Amino acid sequence: MNTCTFLIGIPASGKSTYAKNNGKNIVSTDSIRKEINGDENIQANGGLIFNIAHKRIIEILKNNEDVIFDATNITRRDRKQTIEKIRKAVNSDIEFVGIIILCSVEDAINNQRNRKRKVPNEIIESMYKKLQNNMPELKTKENTTGEFDKIITISPINSVYNNEPIT
Numbered sequence: 483m484n485t486c487t488f489l490i491g492i493p494a495s496g497k498s499t500y501a502k503n504n505g506k507n508i509v510s511t512d513s514i515r516k517e518i519n520g521d522e523n524i525q526a527n528g529g530l531i532f533n534i535a536h537k538r539i540i541e542i543l544k545n546n547e548d549v550i551f552d553a554t555n556i557t558r559r560d561r562k563q564t565i566e567k568i569r570k571a572v573n574s575d576i577e578f579v580g581i582i583i584l585c586s587v588e589d590a591i592n593n594q595r596n597r598k599r600k601v602p603n604e605i606i607e608s609m610y611k612k613l614q615n616n617m618p619e620l621k622t623k624e625n626t627t628g629e630f631d632k633i634i635t636i637s638p639i640n641s642v643y644n645n646e647p648i649t
Contacts, residue, residue, distance in 0.1 A: 485548040487551065488580050491555075492556075497552055510553070540568055543576060557612065581636060582633065584636065584637040618633050
């Protein structure tokens, strides 16, 4: 069984760093934005960006390989729609894992000092609030509407950068 891991977190929380330290096959919406728009800061063509990401994820899973989806994945509705799309397209069992990168607004803003790409503070704050109302749910016998087979939470004290998540 292959694993499709969704990274979930606000901008500048450490998702891409986690992906680089933990994955071989990474599908990053920022990288696709750079390919399509010439710059990962340009937020245009969102539908196209995500369609390309979904197709790449499906292709990797069809090749019987694990994949990490590196995007904010903030809303439950979007995560569920993406998971359903992947399930329909890939005719094999897939374990869906949600990794929540916990990060305060203040830490994300501070983390941006080390990044080329800067997200406006008000966007980080807005996405933080949205995530608080859209935390991932575990799929169980009792909760069949849950999104993920496994959920892992990583907080700054675990040092995402040192590859030491708490599960």
